Amino acid sequence: MVNKITTATVIGLNAYRVFVEVDVLNSLPKMSIVGLPDTAINEARDRVRSAIKNSGFTFPSKKVVVNLAPADLKKEGSNFDLPIAMGILCEEEAVNSELLKDYAFLGELSLDGTLRGVNGVLPLVLGLKEAGVKNVVVPSVNSSEAALVEGINVYGAEHLCDVVNHFVETPLKQVHIDVSSYLKEKSQEEYLYDFKDVKGQQKAKRALEIAAAGGHNLLMIGSPGSGKTLMAKCFASILPPLELQEALELTKIYSICGLLSGDEPLMTKRPFRAVHHTASSNGIIGGGSNPKPGEITLAHRGVLFLDEMVEFPRNVLEVLRQPLEDGEIVISRxxxxxxxxxxxxxxxxxxxxPCGYLGDKEKQCTCSDYQINRYLSRLSGPLLDRIDLQIEVSRLTPQELMNANQEEESSASIRERVVKARKIQAERYKNDGILTNSELTSKLVKKYCQIDKPSSELMKVAVVKYQLSGRRYDRILKIARTIADLDGSKDILQNHLMQALQYRMFNKDEF
Ligand SMILES: Nc1ncnc2c1ncn2[C@@H]1O[C@H](COP(=O)(O)OP(=O)(O)OP(=O)(O)O)[C@@H](O)[C@H]1O
Ligand SMILES: [Mg+2]
Structure with missing residues (x-):
């Protein structure tokens, strides 16, 4: 008789149900796996044989054929060990196959039969739930991650014997987790870097607050030691907390990349991905022959931080242009x-x-015009055009530096304003399918960023004086919209617009 065991495989960020069919034939002892398995699944043959023997069961001394259906779907991952073993044990009548009908199995086996954790458990269990599966058995280390999915019973097992026993005498304990309260509790944890430890730099802090409130991109330009890297690290602490739906979406990505830890099954904070300039464009965008998400996907709903941005090879920076515009990346193979x-x-x-001191009040810049132009030409115009806020960060004055008594505002209180502004945006755009001002299309800019007559006059002057492009014009209105939201103002007022105009395009001649 052929036994059919349910499991799943991940493709991209989604998972699909797969049936593992096992048959034992009267032929020379051999085991073969068909149905587009990858190398890890092919190697399951040896692991499963040893695990079954070492758990005290008998492995058939006949030919074992394993078919992974549907046959045209490419399968990958080590989660096939357990379902294959269960299929063989049904053949050997160690378990009654009828009892396994409503169950799915995920897990890697070690040679002694212990169950090892696998990647992608959250998407796998979600896929199984959508396919109508009612129960799933996973390795214990993955059980809390699997329990994030509501509407499917999750059992965690340590050993192959525990799984067999579940159907024979001692049922496994069901795992539960209250996702919303877990998320709430975890998102209140302290951050490592806080703005209260950053002295002065009010202008830069304000720009970072606007960026966080409206989801805008930001570039800081300034001399060495002015605190750019420090403030960037603090930026994560003023971002709004993750919504449940966003947290689950992120957890799926991190789960597939194997970046979740067993005791923290849910992503509770917005990601802050600091990428080094030696990173390859594949590492940033994602890809490879077995495509995997890159840094831009790991930074989804959070921040991608490029320190020393001009040091990145130009081709690496250029690949960011399309995802910055579309909010997604398609990897074609x-x-x-x-x-x-x-x-x-x-x-x-x-x-x-290159020397770092252009525009510095104390130190003289030693670079030639040619060197400066060459240095800055690594950032292309189109990329700069996508960065809404560009600010100059100057070094602290000795007075500011030595003034230890001054209390700086904490990240928690900045974050409160950011959260308020985000709520206003979410309410305003609830029918437009976007969340923040930065995502406004030019059609929506016309609808939501209207300005009064005196403000239009002001914009007219700015367009002529700074030679603003069409895209730049829209960006200034978007920033003004965010500043108005931070202010709690329904309309964009003239002073909001004036503030927005300060963050105009970076121009070396102005240093
Ligand atoms: N505003 C500030 N308040 C408190 N400490 C500061 C401030 N600015 C700089 N520092 C101190 O100086 C150190 C160096 O700052 P940081 O690394 O952020 O400079 P940077 O602007 O990134 O310089 P570089 O251009 O060389 O990368 C920080 O770790 C911090 O200790
Ligand atoms: Mg730095």
Whole structure:
């Protein structure tokens, strides 16, 4: 008789149900796996044989054929060990196959039969639930992650014998987790870096607050030691907390990449991905022959921080242009194409010239015009055009530096204003399918960023004086909208617009 065991495989960010069919034939002892398995699944043959023997069961000394259906779907991952073993044990009548009908199995086996954790458990269990499966058995280390999915019973097991016993005498304990209260509790934890430890720099702090409130991209330009990297690290602490839906979406991504830890099954904070400038474009965008998400997808709903931005090779920076615009990336390979989400905020930091002191009040810059131009040409116009807020960060004055008594505002209180502004935006755009001002299309800018007559006059002057492009014009209105939201103002007033105009395009001649 052929036994059919349910499991799943991940493709992109989604999982699909897979049936593991096991048959034992009267032929020379051999085991074969068919149905587009990857190398890890093919190697399951040896692991499963040893695990079954070492758990005290008998492995058939006949030919074992394992078919992974549907046959045209490529399967990958080590979660097939347990379902294959269960199929064989049904053949050997160690378990009654009738009892396994409503169950799915995920898990890697070690040679002694212990169950090892696998990647992608959250999407796998979600996929199984959508396929109508009622119960799932997973390795204990993955059980809290699996329990994030509501509407499916989750059992965690340590050993192959425990799984068999579940159907024979001692049932496994069901795992529960209250997702919303877990998320609430965890998101209140303290951050490592806080704005209360950053002296002065009011202008930069304000720009970071606007960026966090409206989801805008930001670039900091300034001399060495001015605190750019420090403030960027503090930025994560003023971002609004994750909504449950966002947290689950992020957890799926991190689960597939194997970046979740067993005791923290849910992503509770917005990601802050600091990428080094030696990173390859594949590492940033994602890809490879077995496509995996890159840094921009790991930064989804959070921040991608490029420190020393001009040090990145130009081709690496250029690949960011499309995902910055679309909020997603499509990776096309010969056989299939996969879409990953990439709605991230870009945060950049750089010096204004190779020596770093262009525009510094105390130190003289030693670079030639040619050197400066060459240095800055690594940032292309189109990329700069996508960065809404560009600010100059100057070094602290000796007075500011030595003034230890001054109390700086904490991240928690800045975050309160950010959260309020985000709520206003979410309410306003609830029918437009966007969340923040930075996502406004030019059509929506016309609808939501109207300005009165005196403000239009002001914009007219600015357009002529700063030679603003069409895209730049829209961006200034978007920033003004965010400043008005932070102010709790329904309309964009003239002073909001004036503030927005301060963050105009970076221009080396102004240093
Ligand atoms: N405003 C500030 N308040 C408190 N400490 C500061 C401030 N600015 C700089 N520092 C101190 O100086 C150190 C260096 O700052 P940081 O690394 O942020 O400079 P940077 O602007 O990134 O310089 P570089 O251009 O060389 O990368 C910080 O770790 C911090 O200790
Ligand atoms: Mg730095």
């Amino acid at each position: 010969a056989k299939n194409s996969i879409k990953y989400p990439a709605q991230f905020m870009l945060l950049g930091a750089m010096n204004p010239c």
